[in-house]
Amino acid sequence: MTVPATPADPSEEAAAPPARPSLRLVRVRTPQPPVDTSGPLRLILPGVAPPRPAHRPGPRPGTAARRVAPGADFGTVWSTRSDLPDPRDAGRRVLTTVLEVLAGRRPVAQLGRLTAPGVLAALAAGRRPGWCSQGTAPIVLGRVHVCEPVDGVAEVSAVAHRAGRAHAVAARLEGLDGRWRCTAVRIG
Numbered sequence: 466m467t468v469p470a471t472p473a474d475p476s477e478e479a480a481a482p483p484a485r486p487s488l489r490l491v492r493v494r495t496p497q498p499p500v501d502t503s504g505p506l507r508l509i510l511p512g513v514a515p516p517r518p519a520h521r522p523g524p525r526p527g528t529a530a531r532r533v534a535p536g537a538d539f540g541t542v543w544s545t546r547s548d549l550p551d552p553r554d555a556g557r558r559v560l561t562t563v564l565e566v567l568a569g570r571r572p573v574a575q576l577g578r579l580t581a582p583g584v585l586a587a588l589a590a591g592r593r594p595g596w597c598s599q600g601t602a603p604i605v606l607g608r609v610h611v612c613e614p615v616d617g618v619a620e621v622s623a624v625a626h627r628a629g630r631a632h633a634v635a636a637r638l639e640g641l642d643g644r645w646r647c648t649a650v651r652i653g
Contacts (some may be wrong), residue, residue, distance in 0.1 A: 541641045541642055542641070542642055543617055543639075543640065543641065544617055544640035544641060544642065544643050544644075545616055545617050545640070546613065546616050546617055546640070548640065548643050549617065549640045549643065549644065549645060550644070550645070552611050552613065552619035552621060552638055552645060553609050553611050553621070555619075555621075555638060555644075555645035556609045556611060556619065556621030556623075556636060556638060556645075557606065557609045557621075557623070558579070559579050559580070559621070559636055559638065559645070559647045560606055560609065560621065560623055560625075560634050560636055561606055562575060562576060562579060563576065563580075563588065563634075563636070563647075563650055563652075564597060564604050564606065564625055564634065564652075565604070566588060567588070567593045567594065567597040567598060567652070568597050568598060568604060569598060573585070573588055573589045576588060576647075579646065579647055580646065580647040580648075580650075581646055581647065581648045583648075584647055584648065584649065584650055587650075588650070594632075594652055596627060596628075596630060596632060597627075597632075597652065600627065600628055602627050602628040603627070604625055604626070604627045605625070605626045605627070606623050606624075606625050606626075606634075607623050607624040607625070607626065608623065608624075609621050609622070609623045610622050610623065617639065617640035618637070618638070618639050618640070619637075619638045619645065620635065620636070620637050620638070621635065621636050621638060622634065622635040622636075623635075632652065632653050633651075633652075633653035634650075634651070634652050634653070635650070635651045636649065636650045636651070637649040
């Protein structure tokens with residue numbers, strides 16, 4: 466049996482804890498970035514959404530270093546999207562050809578016009594995924610998906626099926642001289 470604890474001295478029970486000072490709220494201004502008044506200012510009305518600027522894809526990475534002087538008759542020239550054919554068809558052709566080269570059904574030289582020199586050298590090095598080079602079952606490429614992050618660049622992906630298994634394949638296409646050229650390939 467337990468006995469409740471009772472204070473030995475009744476004066477301890479009556480003593481209240483010391484009073485705390487009351488809290489006081491102080492409004493503090495948060496630092497704001499300086500206002501740039503050198504450019505035009507736009508009036509934004511409350512309740513009215515500001516107009517959105519027209520979407521313009523950003524510049525291609527490294528375009529300043531690769532740009533050809535106007536009037537030059539040599540070298541590769543970057544192409545805009547309006548100068549290029551459908552990236553879905555080009556992507557299907559590139560992915561199918563790459564898979565057939567890796568399977569040993571096509572010579573690597575047939576990729577010369579479709580790929581950049583670095584991609585061609587990597588594919589010619591002979592490193593092939595086992596699923597791609599072994600077996601005789603046909604490789605079937607599924608639907609090709611296209612994403613265009615900037616003007617003149619397309620990233621394509623698809624699923625390759627072989628012997629009941631599925632594998633991801635992807636490539637980056639860049640528009641050069643009015644046609645798509647593969648600059649990167651990933652095979653899963």
